[in-house]
Amino acid sequence: MTAASLSAVVADESHEENPWARAWRRLKRRKGAMAGLVVVSLFVLLAFFAPLVAPYDPVATSWSAVRKAPSWAHWMGTDEVGRDILSRVIWGSRASLSAGLVSVGIALGVGVPLGLLAGYGGGWIDSVLSRIVDAMLAVPFLILAIALAAFLGPSLGNAMIAIGVTATPIFVRLTRGQTLAAKVEDYVEAARAVGNPHWRIALRHVLPNIVPPLLVQASLAIAGAIIAEAALSFLGLGQQPPAPSWGSMLNSAQRFIAQAPWMAFWPGFAIFFAVLAFNLLGDGLRDALDPRHR
Amino acid sequence: MTALLEVEGLAKHFAVRRGSFGLVSGHVRAVDGVDFHLAAGETLAIVGESGCGKSTVGRLVLRLIEPSAGRVRFEGEDLLPLSDSAMRARRRRMQLIFQDPYASLNPRMTVGAMLGEPLMLHGLAAKEGERRARVGELLTLVGLRPDHARHYPHEFSGGQRQRLAIARALAVEPKLIVADEPVSALDVSIQAQVINLMRALQQRFGLAYIFISHDLAVVKHIADRIAVMYLGKIVETATTDELFRNPRHPYTRALLAAVPLPDPTAQRERRLLEGDIPSALSPPGGCRFHTRCPFVRDACRRDEPQLADDGTAHATACPYWPEFPPAVQRGAGNDKDEDRVRLERLQAAFVSEQREAS
Numbered sequence: 001m002t003a004a005s006l007s008a009v010v011a012d013e014s015h016e017e018n019p020w021a022r023a024w025r026r027l028k029r030r031k032g033a034m035a036g037l038v039v040v041s042l043f044v045l046l047a048f049f050a051p052l053v054a055p056y057d058p059v060a061t062s063w064s065a066v067r068k069a070p071s072w073a074h075w076m077g078t079d080e081v082g083r084d085i086l087s088r089v090i091w092g093s094r095a096s097l098s099a100g101l102v103s104v105g106i107a108l109g110v111g112v113p114l115g116l117l118a119g120y121g122g123g124w125i126d127s128v129l130s131r132i133v134d135a136m137l138a139v140p141f142l143i144l145a146i147a148l149a150a151f152l153g154p155s156l157g158n159a160m161i162a163i164g165v166t167a168t169p170i171f172v173r174l175t176r177g178q179t180l181a182a183k184v185e186d187y188v189e190a191a192r193a194v195g196n197p198h199w200r201i202a203l204r205h206v207l208p209n210i211v212p213p214l215l216v217q218a219s220l221a222i223a224g225a226i227i228a229e230a231a232l233s234f235l236g237l238g239q240q241p242p243a244p245s246w247g248s249m250l251n252s253a254q255r256f257i258a259q260a261p262w263m264a265f266w267p268g269f270a271i272f273f274a275v276l277a278f279n280l281l282g283d284g285l286r287d288a289l290d291p292r293h294r
Numbered sequence: 295m296t297a298l299l300e301v302e303g304l305a306k307h308f309a310v311r312r313g314s315f316g317l318v319s320g321h322v323r324a325v326d327g328v329d330f331h332l333a334a335g336e337t338l339a340i341v342g343e344s345g346c347g348k349s350t351v352g353r354l355v356l357r358l359i360e361p362s363a364g365r366v367r368f369e370g371e372d373l374l375p376l377s378d379s380a381m382r383a384r385r386r387r388m389q390l391i392f393q394d395p396y397a398s399l400n401p402r403m404t405v406g407a408m409l410g411e412p413l414m415l416h417g418l419a420a421k422e423g424e425r426r427a428r429v430g431e432l433l434t435l436v437g438l439r440p441d442h443a444r445h446y447p448h449e450f451s452g453g454q455r456q457r458l459a460i461a462r463a464l465a466v467e468p469k470l471i472v473a474d475e476p477v478s479a480l481d482v483s484i485q486a487q488v489i490n491l492m493r494a495l496q497q498r499f500g501l502a503y504i505f506i507s508h509d510l511a512v513v514k515h516i517a518d519r520i521a522v523m524y525l526g527k528i529v530e531t532a533t534t535d536e537l538f539r540n541p542r543h544p545y546t547r548a549l550l551a552a553v554p555l556p557d558p559t560a561q562r563e564r565r566l567l568e569g570d571i572p573s574a575l576s577p578p579g580g581c582r583f584h585t586r587c588p589f590v591r592d593a594c595r596r597d598e599p600q601l602a603d604d605g606t607a608h609a610t611a612c613p614y615w616p617e618f619p620p621a622v623q624r625g626a627g628n629d630k631d632e633d634r635v636r637l638e639r640l641q642a643a644f645v646s647e648q649r650e651a652s
Contacts, residue, residue, distance in 0.1 A: 019401065186392045186397040189358060194411060205400055209402055
């Protein structure tokens with residue numbers, strides 16, 4: 001065949017797209033995932049521009065406005081020391097989102113290299129790592145996070161580390177499994193045949209092919225981390241008062257649940273929406289990146 | 295002629311583990327003592343049923359699988375004692391083409407990155423611009439266009455993908471290419487194109503091929519010599535013409551009988567093999583073929599025959615072959631090479647298409 005007839009066989013030139021562009025196109029078609037993406041972006045913007053968006057100082061108390069119901073002055077009401085709940089929910093999104101991102105970042109940063117090492121290297125390293133992962137996964141997620149956070153001492157930073165470490169074994173196991181599947185592919189053997197060293201095969205040939213499931217797991221893990229951060233803050237192991245966090249707001253609200261239900265409602269609502277949005281996004285990504293639905 | 299590649303006593307035994315303690319319960323003797331040699335620019339075909347160990351031989355030669363025993367000498371140098379990094383440097387001289395072009399190309403790498411990688415690894419084109427030029431050259435060489443470098447593998451058809459795999463193998467200017475069933479995953483009409491391309495490249499660059507296949511019709515078209523494998527051993531080896539004209543080993547005869555003849559006047563023994571290939575976990579004693587051999591006798595179950603050369607470079611691992619009836623009887627006045635007809639027809643179509651297009 002000549003060049004001209006060959007190029008005709010190649011998929012329509014104008015339609016040339018890499019795998020990521022295709023995944024994005026497929027993601028856009030999913031309403032749930034797009035709703036999740038919009039809500040996530042909204043929370044990210046709120047967190048980023050909190051000083052500009054929040055109508056009040058989130059820690060400023062006002063004894064003349066204690067436990068006021070929602071009004072034009074305080075859209076979401078005020079809490080037991082007269083702080084504006086809307087401002088605290090907005091600032092609280094910083095604690096929640098950064099806890100989600102940082103702890104999942106820790107889990108990815110530690111879990112993916114270990115998983116690659118276990119899956120690609122195999123042998124005794126794999127056995128040792130896999131047993132440790134099994135042991136960690138045998139303990140319920142929150143219990144382990146609480147134990148670690150209590151051990152490290154109460155602070156938002158320590159809570160993030162505790163959640164990150166607790167979320168790591170899932171990523172080790174996922175990366176290991178995906179690596180085991182990818183390393184027997186012909187293209188990995190082909191990479192060896194052209195003379196790639198092992199580290200390069202693991203990073204350049206295996207890793208890019210296992211990113212999609214990791215991305216899905218990461219977005220779902222962020223949702224889990226947000227709940228975990230709220231739980232730790234609720235227990236006093238996360239964000240320390242008076243700095244705002246959805247979890248600690250819920251904690252102080254529980255004492256006034258009958259008199260001032262709005263104190264519990266809004267932070268609960270925020271947690272619910274943030275978690276739902278990340279889950280929707282994760283599910284959408286799973287479908288969009290699944291090679292079986294081409 | 296000095297050999298480019300000499301293989302002696304090559305063997306691979308895979309340990310079979312059972313139970314939770316990983317105790318070795320046996321060995322699969324996938325390749326069990328194989329000898330052959332290959333000159334520069336020559337094509338040796340290794341044929342046999344699936345499971346006979348032919349693909350393993352290809353990977354053992356390239357040391358993509360570590361051999362259990364034997365020697366592989368490439369350009370006079372024994373490859374097996376080499377360290378990992380020394381072996382990586384030798385990979386420049388020997389390359390591999392896979393059966394399935396849909397699995398052998400990394401789906402997340404552009405064609406340009408894929409072809410540029412071996413150049414970078416072996417320091418063949420240090421600068422970005424040089425590399426791009428060489429990638430374009432390689433694509434042209436296999437009948438694609440330089441601007442295909444921007445594309446991802448999924449945008450190409452099966453035949454084009456196999457051309458890309460060939461381009462990747464050629465990138466490092468190797469002397470030896472192991473082609474593992476390179477056309478069996480392709481459409482018959484595409485097979486001829488790829489085989490023609492491989493032959494053209496062989497002539498141009500003096501490549502030696504180890505061509506692994508189960509399809510004798512394809513092999514006949516490209517191989518200088520053929521080695522027939524059965525259950526991890528070579529049972530017969532000869533030049534291609536000789537093997538097709540005078541198959542000696544009962545297994546070779548059975549394989550040839552399975553190749554359809556387009557000429558109704560040609561008669562070939564229609565004795566197809568019965569039963570499956572025995573398990574390599576516990577190969578039969580004596581001659582490994584005795585469980586399926588139509589000419590089996592008592593001694594076959596006892597003594598393991600050796601591959602014996604009769605002085606004409608036609609070696610057979612069956613001492614009784616002179617007593618068998620002739621394998622092929624041709625119709626009168628028909629000298630045409632029947633098995634080539636199919637590929638020739640395809641090629642004719644291919645050539646006329648090429649003329650039309652240009």
